[in-house]
Amino acid sequence: MPKEEIIIRLGGEGGEGVISAGDFFALGSARTGYHLFTFRTYPAEIKGGHAWYHIRVGSKPVLSMGDGTDVLVAFNAEAYNNHIGLLNENGVLIYDPDTVTPTNGNFIKYPIPFNKIAKEDLDFLRGKNVVVTGFLAGLFGLDPSSLEGLIKSRFRRRPELLDQNLKSLYTGYEFSKKIEKADPYYLKPTERVGRLVMNGNDAISAGALLAGCRFFAGYPITPASDILETLAKEFPALGGVCLQAEDEISAIGSVIGASYAGMKAMTATSGPGVSLMTEFMGLSGMAEIPAVIIDAQRAGPATGMPTKLEQGDLNHALYGGHGDFPRIVIAPGSVEDCFYQIINAFNMAEKYQTIAVFLSDQSLSQRTQTMNKPSTAEIAIADRLRPTPEELKDYQRFSITDSGISPMSLPSEEGGMYVAPGLEHDEYGHVEDPMKSRVAMTTKRFRKMEKAQKELEAPPRYGADDAEIGVIGWGSTEGVIREAVEQAVEKGYKVAAIHPKVLCPLPEEEVGRFISSVRRVIVPELNYSGQFAKYLSATFAIKPIRLNKYVGLPFTPGEIFRKIEEVVNND
Amino acid sequence: MTEQLAQLTVKHYKSDQKPIWCPGCGDFAVLACTHRALTNLQLRPENVVIVSGIGCSSRIPYFCKTYGFHTLHGRTLPVATGVKLVNPDLTVLAMAGDGDLFSIGAGHMPHAAARNVSITCVCMNNQIYGLTKGQTSPTSVKGHTTKSTPYGSISQPMKPVLLALAYGATFVARGYSSKTHQLADLIAQGIKHKGFAFIEVNSPCTEFNNTYDLLDTMVEELPKDWDTRDRAGAMALASTETKVHLGLFYKEERPAYEEMAKAFEKNVNAFDANAYLARFA
Ligand SMILES: Cc1ncc(C[n+]2csc(CCOP(=O)(O)OP(=O)(O)O)c2C)c(N)n1
Numbered sequence A: 001m002p003k004e005e006i007i008i009r010l011g012g013e014g015g016e017g018v019i020s021a022g023d024f025f026a027l028g029s030a031r032t033g034y035h036l037f038t039f040r041t042y043p044a045e046i047k048g049g050h051a052w053y054h055i056r057v058g059s060k061p062v063l064s065m066g067d068g069t070d071v072l073v074a075f076n077a078e079a080y081n082n083h084i085g086l087l088n089e090n091g092v093l094i095y096d097p098d099t100v101t102p103t104n105g106n107f108i109k110y111p112i113p114f115n116k117i118a119k120e121d122l123d124f125l126r127g128k129n130v131v132v133t134g135f136l137a138g139l140f141g142l143d144p145s146s147l148e149g150l151i152k153s154r155f156r157r158r159p160e161l162l163d164q165n166l167k168s169l170y171t172g173y174e175f176s177k178k179i180e181k182a183d184p185y186y187l188k189p190t191e192r193v194g195r196l197v198m199n200g201n202d203a204i205s206a207g208a209l210l211a212g213c214r215f216f217a218g219y220p221i222t223p224a225s226d227i228l229e230t231l232a233k234e235f236p237a238l239g240g241v242c243l244q245a246e247d248e249i250s251a252i253g254s255v256i257g258a259s260y261a262g263m264k265a266m267t268a269t270s271g272p273g274v275s276l277m278t279e280f281m282g283l284s285g286m287a288e289i290p291a292v293i294i295d296a297q298r299a300g301p302a303t304g305m306p307t308k309l310e311q312g313d314l315n316h317a318l319y320g321g322h323g324d325f326p327r328i329v330i331a332p333g334s335v336e337d338c339f340y341q342i343i344n345a346f347n348m349a350e351k352y353q354t355i356a357v358f359l360s361d362q363s364l365s366q367r368t369q370t371m372n373k374p375s376t377a378e379i380a381i382a383d384r385l386r387p388t389p390e391e392l393k394d395y396q397r398f399s400i401t402d403s404g405i406s407p408m409s410l411p412s413e414e415g416g417m418y419v420a421p422g423l424e425h426d427e428y429g430h431v432e433d434p435m436k437s438r439v440a441m442t443t444k445r446f447r448k449m450e451k452a453q454k455e456l457e458a459p460p461r462y463g464a465d466d467a468e469i470g471v472i473g474w475g476s477t478e479g480v481i482r483e484a485v486e487q488a489v490e491k492g493y494k495v496a497a498i499h500p501k502v503l504c505p506l507p508e509e510e511v512g513r514f515i516s517s518v519r520r521v522i523v524p525e526l527n528y529s530g531q532f533a534k535y536l537s538a539t540f541a542i543k544p545i546r547l548n549k550y551v552g553l554p555f556t557p558g559e560i561f562r563k564i565e566e567v568v569n570n571d
Numbered sequence B: 001m002t003e004q005l006a007q008l009t010v011k012h013y014k015s016d017q018k019p020i021w022c023p024g025c026g027d028f029a030v031l032a033c034t035h036r037a038l039t040n041l042q043l044r045p046e047n048v049v050i051v052s053g054i055g056c057s058s059r060i061p062y063f064c065k066t067y068g069f070h071t072l073h074g075r076t077l078p079v080a081t082g083v084k085l086v087n088p089d090l091t092v093l094a095m096a097g098d099g100d101l102f103s104i105g106a107g108h109m110p111h112a113a114a115r116n117v118s119i120t121c122v123c124m125n126n127q128i129y130g131l132t133k134g135q136t137s138p139t140s141v142k143g144h145t146t147k148s149t150p151y152g153s154i155s156q157p158m159k160p161v162l163l164a165l166a167y168g169a170t171f172v173a174r175g176y177s178s179k180t181h182q183l184a185d186l187i188a189q190g191i192k193h194k195g196f197a198f199i200e201v202n203s204p205c206t207e208f209n210n211t212y213d214l215l216d217t218m219v220e221e222l223p224k225d226w227d228t229r230d231r232a233g234a235m236a237l238a239s240t241e242t243k244v245h246l247g248l249f250y251k252e253e254r255p256a257y258e259e260m261a262k263a264f265e266k267n268v269n270a271f272d273a274n275a276y277l278a279r280f281a
């Protein structure tokens, strides 16, 4: 009986090819037509340490890692020891008998001497991971030709390795046909459909390009560097400029300079970089200069766990910086959301002439996930308001308007000359008598957020219409919360979830209505202190039930489901 | 059009805001020389962007009728770099104090110079923190008593010209607020230079560090036959402590960053979103 979905976890030593073995299989299955969700975690070092890769593929949409794993591929004893407890009942253990000695358990064992095959049969030890990929393909019903293309493009620049890798792939595949298949996992055939598969950082880069971003400055940091690398490659042909700055202060400084000069611009970093960028967030607030900051959050503080996940920077995004200024904070919930919401971030930053902080995280930036192909022609792109010839006759860069939005001139525009001020200023940008204009200017700046709030899209809502328990999350946890809520609803619990994407300004009306429609609110977050829960408390005067996880790993649906169940039972 | 260009005079570059500097402050001369340099070059005011940091000296954009950006303390060069890279047709000046460029923002100039972005960077060096009312600065001389060094400064002063040379700036000069003819000329030359131009201006702070008399005894023109291609010689001269040499120390032709950054691809195309996304199909 073919399965609707399979969860596979591969574990081994960092640098051993665990991640790429999984990646080949994952991308191959996505390109064959399956839905895909992955999670990767690896040590901060280049070689050594324990790395693992988690894949969930299915013929129906998969929105989280799922619970446990159906298949464990243990490259070494550490992987076996760390993950065997997670193997679901009647799961499959695939292991190299030369390195792993499993005890008996309620699972199916396939001992495959990967090392020996690679070393002795192929004389190509490095191909071990691709042997594994081929084996998995054969075992679970994936056409190996779907993997061939991936391997060819991966080794495009190393033709001397291509043949050996292809040979490794087919050797693994043939090996799977030699063993007696005792497990029930076999993917239901699917049709190749027009879906895309990419990771969060790919989607952010693609969306930024579509939004019109043509200047990027950044300083390398995991897990955001891919965006710098992608744009460095893509920009020249599009007339854009990518700058690896000397530090993050300089990166955001150049971004703000570029935007002042008229280019849509962004930077991408992680927590440590955002800390350094903070002073410039305020300058963007005062001089009303649009810019986008991607924060691919990782576990802090300080250097924390640089390759691990945490939703720890919400407070910084919402409140970071001295003084009082408006800002936009957006947190995407999926890879697809990364694409659409980064466009939204640019649109909002440009429209309201503010900084927009975009909160991805390690899991989402590096998550490969399938998404529907966007209808690009239907995507609206916004640009900043520019002065009319009439307005340029007596140009006031910071003219007080009902919306708070003032038309912005650009260098080389005749009649538009002004000094972008870090100082408080009047409508012309003059700074001599700041107290005279302070109140009017501050309210004007914040008025932009009132308008932005009115124009927000309603956040998605999942679950029962007559819910009594409401789950509110933010960022990368959208899919896992949705799956947990759907499980709960199936069990007859009256639960629903709402997941705002724009966190500042918050869609207060919709979230407020949702809160008043339920009796209990649960806020699951990947941090210790409940940053979002406290934000909701402050906004709506509620005391949510918190579910916090801070080990550097994502939630599983079961963890959230059990919390819901606990709340139901205690009610 | 040419006729109209020829008509630009100093008043076309002067804003209607009155400088707030103390009487005799060296920065008045820097401002006047900037106006004069722009006039001499007949640059359209709307094509000029003056980026500054924070400090007394960094107020300068407000007194110019050009585009301007009064940024953050120390961040003059990063912002100027962003402006120049997205619109290389603009004339970009980065003007700030010695504290701004050599203390809080000291990490930026080595990179701006190494990249050779076409920015004219003018350091108004008064060897003191003016705006914060008289603390020691990275260029304060040893033994200098200030509010923050009541027993005298015990740190070696930094030498802006020497540093700019070491960083690989392709145009390095020094002027003095009292020598306005030369200063206006140096600023104009710096603007015309393709690549990163650094000009240190000895611009005394009459309020907290009045060094006019001392400087008058120390300044000396560079030798008449000075070879501006001799970087080692320029560095030796820039290390002197007994004299303050004025003029163009060094000049070199090297491709500018903003041009190199645009030279990777000959054909610039619009973004084809569908084709791009098809890579992920
Ligand atoms: C981050 C930050 N730290 C400190 C200050 C206070 N501050 C303003 S100007 C200045 C130094 C001014 O010295 P300099 O840059 O040499 O300019 P001058 O006023 O002498 O022209 C300082 C410390 C600030 N504005 N921002």
Ligand code: SF4
Binding pocket: B020, B021, B022, B024, B025, B026, B027, B056, B057, B126, B130, B131, B204, B205, B206, B207, B208
């Ligand atoms: S304090 Fe010094 S630097 Fe500042 S304006 Fe007065 S004289 Fe000039």
